[in-house]
Amino acid sequence: MTSVPLPPAAQDASPSDSLSRRRMLFGAGVTAGALLGVLPVASPATASPARRPVGPAAAFDVVVTQDSITAPSTVPSGPVTFRVTTPTEGGMGLPLVAIRVPIDTYLDDLTRMNNAPTPAEAAAAAKVVEGESVNLGGAAVQPGVGATYTQILWPGRYYFLAYDFDSAARPVAHALTVQGAGTGEPPEPVDVIRHTRSGFFVPDDRLHADGTHLVINDSGVLNEAVLLPVRPGTTAAEVDAFFAALREGTTPPSNPIIGGATGSPPLSPGRTARVAASLPPGGYVLSSWITSSTTGRPRVFDGFYKLVTLA
Numbered sequence: 001m002t003s004v005p006l007p008p009a010a011q012d013a014s015p016s017d018s019l020s021r022r023r024m025l026f027g028a029g030v031t032a033g034a035l036l037g038v039l040p041v042a043s044p045a046t047a048s049p050a051r052r053p054v055g056p057a058a059a060f061d062v063v064v065t066q067d068s069i070t071a072p073s074t075v076p077s078g079p080v081t082f083r084v085t086t087p088t089e090g091g092m093g094l095p096l097v098a099i100r101v102p103i104d105t106y107l108d109d110l111t112r113m114n115n116a117p118t119p120a121e122a123a124a125a126a127k128v129v130e131g132e133s134v135n136l137g138g139a140a141v142q143p144g145v146g147a148t149y150t151q152i153l154w155p156g157r158y159y160f161l162a163y164d165f166d167s168a169a170r171p172v173a174h175a176l177t178v179q180g181a182g183t184g185e186p187p188e189p190v191d192v193i194r195h196t197r198s199g200f201f202v203p204d205d206r207l208h209a210d211g212t213h214l215v216i217n218d219s220g221v222l223n224e225a226v227l228l229p230v231r232p233g234t235t236a237a238e239v240d241a242f243f244a245a246l247r248e249g250t251t252p253p254s255n256p257i258i259g260g261a262t263g264s265p266p267l268s269p270g271r272t273a274r275v276a277a278s279l280p281p282g283g284y285v286l287s288s289w290i291t292s293s294t295t296g297r298p299r300v301f302d303g304f305y306k307l308v309t310l311a
Helices: 015-021 103-114 119-130 236-248
Strands: 058-065 068-070 074-085 092-099 133-141 147-153 156-164 172-181 191-196 199-201 212-217 223-229 262-267 272-276 282-287 305-310
Touching (some): 092 103, 092 147, 092 262, 103 119
Parallel strands (some): 058 074
Antiparallel strands (some): 092 133
């Protein structure tokens, strides 16, 4: 199951209880191929000799709660930006997916995966969901800490999902129709977060506290990239010990995590997304809590975490 550990205020619970109460399980995905395609690129023979300046991508406000998503129903194709906020204590996730099955089937399968009683059953359920959707990122947000999410979208039907980190209930969905042709460009990234087959790659283990991160999934599997703040002075060894204990089902020597998750919900293999949030400088654990369709456990247990500094 996918979950985020509780901050120190709730550490009277066992490791397994903490994991079960902070779920961040979103839809899994496979390569989109013909479903979504890639943006066409002009050939040298037809490209304009001088590029005309254009403005930013079309932007829309989105508010997500446990049982509602306030968002546009129609947006133009091309680069689209969503400014995401939530009033929900504990935070919310807002993944964007394209699906190959009816939405009710997809939500039922997600809920079944989220509530699987054993890792083997979770892995089997995750495989089902992976064949049903393409994950395009999104935003994980906290009250007072919103995020800006930008994706390049082809015409078609998509769904936002409202995912409550503290609940295993069936997610709420909001249909998004992409049609027509938009103008503008996506925001310029200030740094890159890259999933590889062995974990996260972040140059010098440093990210900007403010600005747009370009998230690239080159891991070959579904992955997310969320930032969890840690106590000042937390070391990589402490983070390793924390996740090793969770992996083994024992009590961690300490819980370095002191706040909720912000960042990017899952991306399918080969996909990219842009996400920005203004966060306090300091130490954070960059992590992926999505359930592995191989092991049935969160990918952080397989090494998808990294202690980084935001400055």
